[in-house]
Amino acid sequence: AQTVTQSQPEMSVQEAETVTLSCTYDTSESDYYLFWYKQPPSRQMILVIRQEAYKQQNATENRFSVNFQKAAKSFSLKISDSQLGDAAMYFCAYNSGGYNKLIFGAGTRLAVHP
Amino acid sequence: DVKVTQSSRYLVKRTGEKVFLECVQDMDHENMFWYRQDPGLGLRLIYFSYDVKMKEKGDIPEGYSVSREKKERFSLILESASTNQTSMYLCASSLTGGGGYNEQFFGPGTRLTVL
Numbered sequence: 001a002q003t004v005t006q007s008q009p010e011m012s013v014q015e016a017e018t019v020t021l022s023c024t025y026d027t028s029e030s031d032y033y034l035f036w037y038k039q040p041p042s043r044q045m046i047l048v049i050r051q052e053a054y055k056q057q058n059a060t061e062n063r064f065s066v067n068f069q070k071a072a073k074s075f076s077l078k079i080s081d082s083q084l085g086d087a088a089m090y091f092c093a094y095n096s097g098g099y100n101k102l103i104f105g106a107g108t109r110l111a112v113h114p
Numbered sequence: 115d116v117k118v119t120q121s122s123r124y125l126v127k128r129t130g131e132k133v134f135l136e137c138v139q140d141m142d143h144e145n146m147f148w149y150r151q152d153p154g155l156g157l158r159l160i161y162f163s164y165d166v167k168m169k170e171k172g173d174i175p176e177g178y179s180v181s182r183e184k185k186e187r188f189s190l191i192l193e194s195a196s197t198n199q200t201s202m203y204l205c206a207s208s209l210t211g212g213g214g215y216n217e218q219f220f221g222p223g224t225r226l227t228v229l
Binding site: 004006009031032033035037043044045046047050052091095096097098099100101102103104105106107 | 118145147149154155156157158159162164170172204206208209210212213214215216217218220221222223
């Protein structure tokens with residue numbers, strides 16, 4: 001069975017600095033998708049970025065980028081120029097298709113300090 | 115804008131009560147999901163549905179049932195609530211297909227407390 005591990009329960013960063021959140025996963029499949037979701041305090045979970053496993057190029061969405069290492073089964077999220085609004089729970093998730101079921105990690109709570 | 119709504123943000127029930135949590139999406143999505151979110155455990159899938167009247171068990175279905183009579187509505191039922199079902203419940207929906215590409219859209223969550 002697939003598993004997703006986020007080993008950092010909490011992280012903090014200074015405003016305008018860069019932070020990297022870690023995620024590792026375990027799967028025997030070769031084709032799948034990986035996601036980072038953001039859950040702000042008392043607000044709905046939203047998609048931050050997604051990566052297709054067969055694409056070697058790392059996905060980027062404005063200040064958010066990933067470092068996808070397929071052989072190492074690692075999928076980290078880098079947030080550049082951190083802003084106060086980036087403070088949230090961040091979840092890494094795995095999807096191998098089918099009914100689009102997601103397998104989530106335990107989450108990392110990110111604090112952003114002014 | 116995709117919208118997923120849940121019937122209550124906060125709910126307090128007593129042990130043994132039957133509890134209904136309702137979720138409605140307005141984007142004609144085929145797939146709908148119910149998760150529970152607990153600190154340190156992330157989100158765990160309870161049940162999902164890929165079509166009207168169709169349902170599949172997720173990873174933690176014990177103590178729960180679901181109903182999907184209309185495409186836009188997916189209900190989670192706690193037949194006899196217990197204190198260990200105190201949690202945050204999240205509903206989500208997505209398009210089908212896409213080989214895993216399609217994102218899930220989430221509701222705001224229902225924080226359920228069972229006393």
